[in-house]
Amino acid sequence: MSSPLGPTVFVVDDYAPGRRSISRLLRAAGFAVTAFASAKEFMAQYDAEAPGCLVLDLAMPAVSGLELQGLLADRGSLLPIIFLTAYGDIPKSVQAMKLGASDFLTKPVNDEDLLAAVRVAIEKNRALRRDEEELSEIRAHLATLTPREREVLEYVVAGKLNKQIAGELGTVEQTVKIHRAHVMQKMRVQSVAELVRMTERCGIGGSVY
Amino acid sequence: MSWVTAAWSMNAAACLTFAGFYFVVWCKQRQSPAYLLFSCSAIAAAAISAFELWMLNSRTVDQYESLVRWIHVPTWVLTLSFVAFVRLYLHAGRVWLVWSIYGLRTLVLILNFIFPVSINFTAITDIRQFSWGGQLVSVPVGTPSPWGLLSSVSLLLLLIFSVDATITVWRHGDRRRALLIGGSMIFGAMLAWHVPLVIWGILDVPFFLGFTYTAIVGVMGYELSSDVARAAGLARELEISEKRLNLAADSANLGMWEWDIAHDEIWITDKGRAMLGFDSSEKLDFDRFRSRLHPDDRESVLKAVDSSLGTGAEYQSEYRVVLPDGQVRWIAGRGHVEFDGDGQPVRMRGASVDITQRKLAELEAARHRNEMAHLSRVTTAGELSGSLAHELNRPLGAILSNAQAAQRMLANGGVDVAEFREILNDIVSEDKRAAEVIRRLRLWLQKGEVQQHSLRINKVVRDVLKLIRTDLISQNVSVDTELARDLPTVTGDPVQLQQVLVNLVVNACDAMADCDTPEHQLRIRTGIENGGGAVIVSVTDRGGGIQVKEVEQIFEPFFTTKAKGMGLGLSVCRTIIAAHRGKLWATNNAERGATFHFTLPKDASAKEVLIT
Numbered sequence: 001m002s003s004p005l006g007p008t009v010f011v012v013d014d015y016a017p018g019r020r021s022i023s024r025l026l027r028a029a030g031f032a033v034t035a036f037a038s039a040k041e042f043m044a045q046y047d048a049e050a051p052g053c054l055v056l057d058l059a060m061p062a063v064s065g066l067e068l069q070g071l072l073a074d075r076g077s078l079l080p081i082i083f084l085t086a087y088g089d090i091p092k093s094v095q096a097m098k099l100g101a102s103d104f105l106t107k108p109v110n111d112e113d114l115l116a117a118v119r120v121a122i123e124k125n126r127a128l129r130r131d132e133e134e135l136s137e138i139r140a141h142l143a144t145l146t147p148r149e150r151e152v153l154e155y156v157v158a159g160k161l162n163k164q165i166a167g168e169l170g171t172v173e174q175t176v177k178i179h180r181a182h183v184m185q186k187m188r189v190q191s192v193a194e195l196v197r198m199t200e201r202c203g204i205g206g207s208v209y
Numbered sequence: 210m211s212w213v214t215a216a217w218s219m220n221a222a223a224c225l226t227f228a229g230f231y232f233v234v235w236c237k238q239r240q241s242p243a244y245l246l247f248s249c250s251a252i253a254a255a256a257i258s259a260f261e262l263w264m265l266n267s268r269t270v271d272q273y274e275s276l277v278r279w280i281h282v283p284t285w286v287l288t289l290s291f292v293a294f295v296r297l298y299l300h301a302g303r304v305w306l307v308w309s310i311y312g313l314r315t316l317v318l319i320l321n322f323i324f325p326v327s328i329n330f331t332a333i334t335d336i337r338q339f340s341w342g343g344q345l346v347s348v349p350v351g352t353p354s355p356w357g358l359l360s361s362v363s364l365l366l367l368l369i370f371s372v373d374a375t376i377t378v379w380r381h382g383d384r385r386r387a388l389l390i391g392g393s394m395i396f397g398a399m400l401a402w403h404v405p406l407v408i409w410g411i412l413d414v415p416f417f418l419g420f421t422y423t424a425i426v427g428v429m430g431y432e433l434s435s436d437v438a439r440a441a442g443l444a445r446e447l448e449i450s451e452k453r454l455n456l457a458a459d460s461a462n463l464g465m466w467e468w469d470i471a472h473d474e475i476w477i478t479d480k481g482r483a484m485l486g487f488d489s490s491e492k493l494d495f496d497r498f499r500s501r502l503h504p505d506d507r508e509s510v511l512k513a514v515d516s517s518l519g520t521g522a523e524y525q526s527e528y529r530v531v532l533p534d535g536q537v538r539w540i541a542g543r544g545h546v547e548f549d550g551d552g553q554p555v556r557m558r559g560a561s562v563d564i565t566q567r568k569l570a571e572l573e574a575a576r577h578r579n580e581m582a583h584l585s586r587v588t589t590a591g592e593l594s595g596s597l598a599h600e601l602n603r604p605l606g607a608i609l610s611n612a613q614a615a616q617r618m619l620a621n622g623g624v625d626v627a628e629f630r631e632i633l634n635d636i637v638s639e640d641k642r643a644a645e646v647i648r649r650l651r652l653w654l655q656k657g658e659v660q661q662h663s664l665r666i667n668k669v670v671r672d673v674l675k676l677i678r679t680d681l682i683s684q685n686v687s688v689d690t691e692l693a694r695d696l697p698t699v700t701g702d703p704v705q706l707q708q709v710l711v712n713l714v715v716n717a718c719d720a721m722a723d724c725d726t727p728e729h730q731l732r733i734r735t736g737i738e739n740g741g742g743a744v745i746v747s748v749t750d751r752g753g754g755i756q757v758k759e760v761e762q763i764f765e766p767f768f769t770t771k772a773k774g775m776g777l778g779l780s781v782c783r784t785i786i787a788a789h790r791g792k793l794w795a796t797n798n799a800e801r802g803a804t805f806h807f808t809l810p811k812d813a814s815a816k817e818v819l820i821t
């Protein structure tokens with residue numbers, strides 16, 4: 001189940017007995033767990049590539065849970081955060097959720113609630129990572145396009161016909177067709193609809209208007 | 210009867226009257242032998258007068274001889290008792306002179322009875338009669354004995370003794386006495402010289418020794434009677450001052466008492482009896498008194514009595530008595546012990562006062578104070594509920610997660626005994642931690658009686674930081690503690706002192722939260738103040754400082770600068786610290802923020818009983 005490449009649950013809590021008990025529970029449920037006593041300790045070992053999720057205590061001295069959340073957001077971390085707190089104070093939980101927390105649980109937390117939250121978070125992480133991978137794949141494909149092909153792509157996803165594109169680019173329709181075929185090939189898509197969806201994810205399209 | 214007979218008889222009668230009177234006085238005041246001695250000398254003087262009168266009227270030589278012989282007995286008594294009187298009453302006269310006079314006079318008496326006739330005469334040959342003052346009086350005619358000189362020497366010694374004693378008394382400053390008694394003594398001793406002169410036939414007068422003594426006896430009588438008069442005056446003054454004292458005692462509601470320890474009898478004024486609920490006729494002893502004491506106070510009163518009997522220190526105690534009708538009164542008693550020569554306590558005298566009203570007012574004030582303190586604690590607990598929930602939920606969370614982890618491990622089938630042991634250990638210790646939080650909370654919210662414990666202030670500081678740890682974290686306040694080592698212990702209620710510190714720390718946090726300073730730093734310092742007589746605690750913040758004209762204003766009830774505060778915190782804190790005989794005050798810091806200080810006197814007894 002737990003392999004170096006599999007997801008890891010990172011537990012950050014300054015309260016040692018709390019940290020130990022959560023780690024035990026997660027391990028018993030079959031998760032790989034790494035625990036840290038402070039935000040600083042966690043950041044020192046932080047690996048942006050590591051899959052999994054973060055179970056974070058809200059009230060910690062020095063760097064608090066919310067501060068760590070901010071630090072990770074700044075680094076574009078994909079780790080979903082489950083906040084654990086012994087006392088759920090509403091303003092803080094709202095702030096945490098706004099900043100994209102995956103969940104907000106109150107101690108004592110029931111194992112099913114925690115495990116469900118962890119599963120959801122790991123799934124979310126997986127999806128995020130998959131998205132991220134796809135996106136970087138698309139970006140890699142985009143990078144192989146020539147400037148001319150890139151222009152043609154933008155017109156295609158904007159819904160222009162070959163003839164219209166040729167007009168815009170001041171060339172003949174036959175040339176546009178060849179470019180178009182190259183784009184479809186390089187982007188590894190079968191249909192224009194697929195191409196549109198892909199480029200939308202990269203934020204391309206619409207700029208020609 | 211001629212005037213001579215009348216004069217000698219009256220003289221004897223006067224002396225006897227004095228003697229009788231002072232004998233009665235002596236019977237009533239046995240501790241003053243001067244009265245007895247005076248009485249003896251007066252009887253002797255009366256006897257001498259009687260003998261002389263007899264001699265005047267004597268018609269035969271035989272009769273005269275025996276009279277001359279026996280008159281030495283009253284003379285001996287008079288001399289001895291008179292000299293002793295001077296020594297005892299005037300505290301004057303040389304001791305060697307006393308013994309010389311005694312010796313010589315006794316020798317004269319013995320020789321007087323050894324010789325055939327008397328010490329004065331070897332023989333009386335005739336009685337000469339002549340008219341004196343219109344009456345025929347008899348004087349002896351015979352051969353004076355040279356041994357009679359011994360008698361004259363004793364008379365001389367008596368004169369010297371009298372002069373010496375008079376000078377001593379004069380020098381001591383009692384001139385009236387010196388003049389009166391000394392003067393009459395010298396005068397008498399000089400007049401007594403007519404006796405040898407008559408015996409030697411130089412002077413032609415009857416013996417009048419009785420009169421010379423009468424002068425002395427009269428003066429002494431006068432002197433003693435002025436003593437008696439003075440004593441009577443003193444007795445009257447004493448009575449008046451006693452009345453005044455009783456009046457003062459009554460109007461001050463004082464009950465005066467006296468405990469005769471040897472006979473175990475207690476005398477007490479009616480006021481005091483009423484105070485303790487005793488009839489005015491009831492006979493009292495210590496057990497009766499003890500039976501009135503409230504069971505809870507009995508031991509402390511007995512201890513106070515024992516300690517004063519043992520050390521002679523002033524007895525002092527405040528206690529409750531339960532009257533026969535069940536009514537409870539507070540009494541304050543004070544007294545001192547008197548000891549006999551062997552250092553045994555014989556008597557204890559003192560006064561008691563009913564302090565029920567004062568005590569009830571004190572208790573009422575303390576009750577109010579405690580209620581206010583409790584109210585303030587409940588309010589604070591409400592404000593700190595986040596912290597408290599946090600403190601409680603953390604261990605509960607750890608217990609739940611540990612237990613559920615164990616359940617899962619069991620379900621998985623792979624039971625690792627070592628891990629299970631660790632889990633159970635954690636569960637046990639976390640459970641205890643939760644119980645401790647609840648215990649602290651209960652104490653905090655309890656409205657019990659104020660406890661008086663000997664405690665260490667540094668522990669109070671640490672307990673408070675534990676209690677509000679989460680609040681400090683959530684407000685991003687870091688605490689810097691400077692706790693002095695080896696501080697003396699203080700006496701107080703741990704919860705109330707925690708309350709004061711919590712209030713000061715929460716205020717400091719609020720002050721810093723209000724003023725947007727980047728550094729939310731709080732400093733708590735403990736140390737010694739007043740040359741080691743007190744412990745001081747200071748809480749320093751780096752907020753905006755106290756922004757009112759008068760810093761003292763912030764301690765007034767209902768004064769607040771907070772939107773949701775009641776304005777009772779600091780005024781309650783001040784009341785609590787005052788009840789602990791300490792002081793609470795505030796100062797603005799030179800740089801920024803404010804500091805709150807409070808002092809607590811160190812334990813009177815440096816006992817090391819600690820509350821942990």
